[in-house]
Amino acid sequence: MALRLGEAAPAPRPAGRPMSALAARIVRAEAERPAPLAPDDLAVMVARFASAGGRWRPYVRHDPHRRWYVRLAWTPRHEIWLLCWELGHTIDLHDHGTSAGAFVVTEGVLREEYVRGDDLHRVNLRPGAVQRFAAGHVHTVWNDGPGAATSIHAYSPPLHSMTYYTRDLSTGLQPTHVELVPKTAVP
């Protein structure tokens, strides 16, 4: 607020209550949290990881009954997952909470549909194809052949939760449920 000449300055605010120890810890943790990586950085990361087969091939497991996945790396800043898709495996429409991400297909072919505005876009992802996205990306991914598929995914910050959605033309996206992502050990 600007003061006119001769106008009295407002009295200073009384000091607030001192911050509790818990609040101070939370503020400190926020300040120390590493800045998240950008989608382009994550795209480079998954491409590099994919080219080092020894880091992920030993963990490939194609289970006909369910999509198989394992966390391969975790830091406070990012994490990397391996996903193995048998024919017909899919994941419903979902987001990635506050995380940005990227993924690359290393074997087989995956299809992705993602929401952009009111539209749904579809892409076919063959080995070497890298997709990247900012937080807020809503998509579904599935394998309809011709064979099994494998992909490597990176997220930053590490996934904390994923919200699942239904979508139709009259109501748009409707959240159905939220899944928390547990902090599993890396192999």
Ligand SMILES: [Fe+2]
């Ligand atoms: Fe996803």
